[in-house]
Amino acid sequence: MLDFLAISLGAIVGANARYFISRFTSRVYGPAFPYGTLFINVTGSFIVGFFMIWTTQRVIVDPRWRLLVVVGFCGGFTTFSSYAYESMAYVEQGQWGLMLTNVVANNLLCLIAALAGMSLAKVL
Secondary structure: OHHHHHHHHHHHHHHHHHHHHHHHHHHHHOOOOOHHHHHHHHHHHHHHHHHHHHHHHHOOOOHHHHHHHHHHHHHHHOOHHHHHHHHHHHHHOOOHHHHHHHHHHHHHHHHHHHHHHHHHHHHO
């Protein structure tokens, strides 16, 4: 039961953070490109990379913390389904350049962010 509560609490916080960040970036940068989704996916990848290495190799924590942060928060925070939809919407609109930019940026930057998080956790 505590595992379920940890995941649920993290998901609530992550989903609300995603909502507010998406709205904020759309207001600041406009809706032409999904900067909020990109930012969320990159930071979520960094958090997962960092937290998993840090809590398995650097410090000993209750496994529920990984459920709260990785499964709950990052599961509710990251937006792969939004990323996929936005990419396909560009295809439907014939905006191949934006679609390619979105796909490459999300995949490349998220992989780099995960590696950066893992590397940082190893040196702390």
